[in-house]
Each structure stands twice: as C-alpha cells, then as structure tokens.
Amino acid sequence: MNKLRTLAPLSIGLAACFWLQSCSNSPKTATPSSDKLQGKLVLTGSSTVAPLAAEIGKRFEAEHSGVRVDVQTGGSSRGIADASQGLADVGMVSRALKDQEKDLQAFPIASDGVSIILHKDNPVQSLSDRQVVDIYTGKIKNWQELKGKDAPITVVNKAEGRSTLELFTHYFKLKNSDIKAQVVIGDNQQGIKTVAGNPNAIGYVSIGTAEYDAANGVPIKLLPVSGVAATTANVQNGSFPISRPLNLVTKTRPQGLQKAFIDFAQSQQVQDIVKEQNFVSLSK
Amino acid sequence: MSLSLSDTLLIWTLRGCAILAGAIALLILIFLILEALPVLQQVGLFRFFTDASWNPVEGLYNLTPMLLGSVLAMVGSVLVATPLGIFSAVFCHYYAPAAIANLYRRLIELLAGIPSVVYGFWGLVVLVPLIGRIQPPGTSLSAGIAILTIMILPTIALSSDASLAKVPPEYLKGAAALGLSRWGTIWGVVFPAAKSGLFTGLILEIGRAIGETMAILMVCGNVVQIPQSLFDPIRTLTANIALEMAYATAEHRAALFVSGLMLMLIILVLVVAAEVISQGRIYD
Numbered sequence: 123m124n125k126l127r128t129l130a131p132l133s134i135g136l137a138a139c140f141w142l143q144s145c146s147n148s149p150k151t152a153t154p155s156s157d158k159l160q161g162k163l164v165l166t167g168s169s170t171v172a173p174l175a176a177e178i179g180k181r182f183e184a185e186h187s188g189v190r191v192d193v194q195t196g197g198s199s200r201g202i203a204d205a206s207q208g209l210a211d212v213g214m215v216s217r218a219l220k221d222q223e224k225d226l227q228a229f230p231i232a233s234d235g236v237s238i239i240l241h242k243d244n245p246v247q248s249l250s251d252r253q254v255v256d257i258y259t260g261k262i263k264n265w266q267e268l269k270g271k272d273a274p275i276t277v278v279n280k281a282e283g284r285s286t287l288e289l290f291t292h293y294f295k296l297k298n299s300d301i302k303a304q305v306v307i308g309d310n311q312q313g314i315k316t317v318a319g320n321p322n323a324i325g326y327v328s329i330g331t332a333e334y335d336a337a338n339g340v341p342i343k344l345l346p347v348s349g350v351a352a353t354t355a356n357v358q359n360g361s362f363p364i365s366r367p368l369n370l371v372t373k374t375r376p377q378g379l380q381k382a383f384i385d386f387a388q389s390q391q392v393q394d395i396v397k398e399q400n401f402v403s404l405s406k
Numbered sequence: 407m408s409l410s411l412s413d414t415l416l417i418w419t420l421r422g423c424a425i426l427a428g429a430i431a432l433l434i435l436i437f438l439i440l441e442a443l444p445v446l447q448q449v450g451l452f453r454f455f456t457d458a459s460w461n462p463v464e465g466l467y468n469l470t471p472m473l474l475g476s477v478l479a480m481v482g483s484v485l486v487a488t489p490l491g492i493f494s495a496v497f498c499h500y501y502a503p504a505a506i507a508n509l510y511r512r513l514i515e516l517l518a519g520i521p522s523v524v525y526g527f528w529g530l531v532v533l534v535p536l537i538g539r540i541q542p543p544g545t546s547l548s549a550g551i552a553i554l555t556i557m558i559l560p561t562i563a564l565s566s567d568a569s570l571a572k573v574p575p576e577y578l579k580g581a582a583a584l585g586l587s588r589w590g591t592i593w594g595v596v597f598p599a600a601k602s603g604l605f606t607g608l609i610l611e612i613g614r615a616i617g618e619t620m621a622i623l624m625v626c627g628n629v630v631q632i633p634q635s636l637f638d639p640i641r642t643l644t645a646n647i648a649l650e651m652a653y654a655t656a657e658h659r660a661a662l663f664v665s666g667l668m669l670m671l672i673i674l675v676l677v678v679a680a681e682v683i684s685q686g687r688i689y690d
Contacts, residue, residue, distance in 0.1 A: 169652045197655040276543035281628065281649035282463055283658055299461045304543040304639055306628035308649045315527075315624075319535045320543060 160188035167201020167214030232401040235329035235365040237352030242341040260302030278325030279303035330400030445660035462658040475640035480615040483554035491562030518560030526621030541637040545627030548636040569603020609680040619644040
C-alpha cells in the first residue's frame with residue numbers, strides 16, 4: 123500500500139515529464155495551459171475513425187487525469203450532423219468534406235487508401251480502370267479475357283453502406299446496384315481471407331491491412347490503380363487515386379479541450395496508434 | 407395455511423425474477439418496433455416484399471431473398487442434422503458399449519462448445535475452397551448448410567440423448583417382456599415416449615440455425631439473391647444485420663431493424679408451432 127502511494131504520483135509525474143518533453147520537441151502541439159485540462163469531450167461519427175479515436179482518447183486521458191473522452195459511432199453523417207448541431211464536441215468523418223459542409227472545420231488525423239487485391243497465384247499483373255468496371259458489372263466473366271487462366275472470376279464486393287464501397291464506386295463511377303458480385307463481405311479481413319482462399323477472386327480492401335497481410339505471407343497481391351502502385355507511401359504522398367482522409371470536424375475554431383485533443387490526435391505522439399490500426403499516418 | 411415470512415419473501419423474489427425475464431423479451435420487441443417504425447411508416451411493410459432489390463442507400467428494401475436464404479439454410483441443415491443427431495443418440499443409448507458412449511458424449515459436448523466464429527473461419531479457409539473446386543465461387547448455400555449442420559448437430563444430439571434417457575425403464579422392461587426386438591422397442595416404444603423431448607430438441611436446433619450469424623456471414627457469400635441452386639451464394643437475415651449495421655444510418659438503419667423484426671417473427675412462429683405440436687401429447 124505504502125509502495126503504491128509513492129508509485130502513483132511518481133508515475134504521473136514521469137508521464138507529465140515525458141509529455142512536456144515531447145511538447146518541447148514538437149512545438150505544434152504545445153498547449154501550455156493544458157495541465158489544467160478538465161471535463162468531458164464527446165466524439166461521434168464514423169465507425170472507421172472511432173476505434174482510432176478511442177485509442178487516441180485513451181492515451182489522451184492517461185496524460186490528463188481530469189479529462190474523459192467519450193467516443194460514439196454512428197457513421198460519418200452523424201459526425202457531420204452532431205458537430206454542426208453542437209451535440210458533439212468533435213465529429214468524426216471518414217471522407218473529405220463536401221462543398222455544402224465547408225462551414226465545418228476539418229482536421230485530418232490519418233488517411234486510408236483502397237486497393238484492388240488478387241490471389242498471389244493469379245498471373246494478371248494489372249488491370250485498367252475500364253477492365254475493373256467490366257469485371258464488376260459482369261461484362262468480363264472469365265480471367266481468360268484478361269490473359270489469365272481459363273477460370274470464372276469471383277467478384278468480391280463490400281456490403282451496402284460501407285465507406286470502402288462508397289470510395290470504390292465513386293472512383294470507378296459505378297452504382298452498387300449495377301455490381302454483379304459473387305461474394306459480399308463485411309470487413310477488410312474477411313475480404314482478404316476470401317481472396318486468399320480463392321485464386322480466381324478479385325476484391326478491394328483498405329491498403330494498410332492488405333499491405334500488412336501481404337508482407338506477412340498471406341497469398342494476396344495488391345494491384346496498381348491507373349499505374350500507381352498501391353502502397354501506403356503512395357497514399358501518404360497523395361499520388362494514389364483511391365484514398366480518403368480521416369477527419370475530425372468541429373463547428374467553430376477549436377478551443378481549449380477541443381483544441382488540445384485535436385492537436386494531440388495530429389501529433390507525432392499518436393502515429394504509432396495510427397500505424398497499428400493500419401491507417402496511413404500523415405507526414406508532417 | 408398462512409405462509410411464513412421466508413416463504414413470502416421467496417415467492418416475491420421469484421415473481422420479481424419472472425417479471426424481469428418476461429420484461430426483457432417484451433422490451434426487446436418494443437425496442438425493435440420503435441426503431442423500425444420510421445421506415446415502416448414511410449415505406450410501408452409491403453415494399454419489403456415487393457421492391458426490386460435490397461439497396462437501402464438507393465431506397466430499395468426487398469427483404470424476400472434474405473428471408474428465403476435464412477429459411478433455406480435452416481431447412482437444409484435441419485434436414486441433415488436431425489436424423490444424424492437422433493440416430494447418434496439412439497446408437498449411444500442402445501447399441502454402443504458404455505465406454506464408447508461416454509467418449510462419444512464428451513466429443514459431442516466439445517463440438518457444442520466451439521465458438522461459431524471458429525466454425526466460420528474453418529469454413530472459409532477449408533470448406534469454401536473445397537466447394538469452390540466443384541463449382542466456383544464456393545461461398546454458397548451448400549457451404550452454409552454444411553457449417554450449420556455441424557453447428558446444430560450437438561444441440562439435437564444432446565437433447566435427444568437426454569430425452570431418451572428419460573424414457574421410463576418400465577417401458578423397456580415391458581417391451582422386453584413382449585419379446586420385441588431392440589429396434590422394435592426403439593421404434594415402437596422409445597420414440598413415441600420420447601417424442602416431446604425430441605421435438606423440443608428440434609425446435610432448439612431450428613432456433614440456433616435461424617439465429618446463427620458469424621459462421622454464416624463468412625461462408626455464404628452474402629449476395630442478395632434468390633438462389634437457383636445449392637451452389638449459389640445467399641444472404642441470411644442475420645448476416646444482413648451484421649454486415650450493414652456498423653455503417654448504416656437513418657432509414658438504412660431502420661430497415662435493418664425491420665429484418666430483425668422479421669427474424670423475431672420467424673422465431674415466434676416456431677415457438678407457437680412447437681407448443682401446438684408437443685402440447686399434451688407426450689404419451690399418446
């Protein structure tokens with residue numbers, strides 16, 4: 123008990139030291155008054171951003187004992203609505219803001235790319251945008267037509283409402299009801315497992331997850347889109363065409379706790395969390 | 407005779423527990439209806455059966471393929487699992503040596519304890535590629551039936567086992583006195599006597615088959631369509647909810663609650679059917 127009493131303030135003090143030190147390293151995150159940060163911060167919105175925001179929130183709470191970060195999901199549109207109506211302090215939005223939403227302030231904390239994946243044994247090395255569209259609308263049904271093996275193509279599509287699907291259909295100018303899929307999946311892992319188990323399948327998933335799995339021996343390969351290789355590096359430098367920012371949005375210029383959290387979420391201190399969650403960290 | 411204080415206390419505690427248990431079911435039902443109401447008012451129940459397709463983002467809400475998918479997967483697996491389960495229980499009770507019967511029971515119990523996501527994962531990486539070799543893509547109604555059969559087999563096997571054990575020994579002695587053969591005893595005496603228990607097992611197994619989500623989600627392909635053959639992908643009502651809930655907003659979300667309501671309806675019909683079948687006809 124005695125030990126604990128001395129340890130607790132010591133560890134808090136240590137944490138504060140580290141935090142202050144990191145502050146002095148990156149002046150961008152400096153919020154001098156943040157020692158007195160108190161209160162509750164409510165974040166709502168995108169279910170893609172939510173796990174990331176929750177992890178960042180945990181670390182933020184650990185450094186400011188008086189702060190509670192409450193993360194609730196409900197989709198990007200809820201993030202927009204709640205932020206502009208003031209129901210939440212910060213909204214989470216897993217896409218760029220639309221023109222009619224430009225009255226909100228957006229703060230990107232990471233980005234996410236979507237790439238096309240095939241089984242490693244599939245001899246097809248690249249597909250043009252036109253070919254991808256034809257595959258997904260059922261005009262091309264056999265790999266032979268694309269100089270592959272004589273085998274029917276298994277088209278893997280995402281479930282309705284998923285933002286990956288939105289991104290994919292938006293880039294290829296497809297309507298979801300036009301897509302003729304043989305398999306509909308939920309999360310990225312399921313997509314990767316499906317393609318890894320079927321040499322004739324084609325799917326699209328989040329780049330970070332796919333890159334990680336491909337590097338760890340899962341038999342999949344990432345296809346370039348319009349000639350740009352699907353790597354997190356290319357998402358980071360903006361050259362990869364199918365990508366989106368993950369944003370925190372606020373109604374007004376963030377202040378106090380709001381500002382401290384957003385600065386923290388954009389700082390170097392959380393980039394390991396961003397990578398852990400298979401998102402692309404923003405180069406600063 | 408007046409009740410003692412402890413009796414009164416017990417009675418009221420029990421009443422309280424009963425009310426609470428009943429209220430939970432009612433609350434779920436009310437919650438489902440409340441959440442589904444906005445879309446039911448706007449779209450009407452009818453369109454959930456007559457719309458062109460299921461594209462809630464585009465305002466199309468046809469649930470029939472999912473309803474059919476749920477029922478087909480359930481019927482298929484129940485047709486396979488029921489005789490397997492009942493006859494394995496018969497084997498275990500009346501034919502197998504005690505040691506083997508015991509080992510067998512432990513094995514079945516083990517089968518019952520495996521989490522469904524493990525079955526699903528096994529199905530996705532082993533079963534689906536196998537079926538895919540016969541008829542691509544492999545994710546299909548047949549894969550769903552196979553997985554469901556394995557999953558509901560312990561339910562029917564264990565409950566038949568229990569109900570066979572409950573057959574009064576006098577019946578068996580009587581049958582032996584009449585000179586009935588072993589199979590004659592089972593068919594003519596044991597089955598009629600255990601009928602109610604067997605039916606209960608059947609209902610339990612059907613309930614599990616209808617409600618199963620994770621494994622089905624992984625092996626069935628989840629394409630919204632009415633299957634033309636055993637090798638076509640299907641989507642079940644449960645998979646529909648699991649796939650889309652995370653990203654659904656507004657009307658889309660409400661439409662998913664309608665598919666939850668429909669599941670509830672199926673279960674309700676099953677429970678009523680079970681009541682009608684097994685009511686007061688235990689020893690006829």
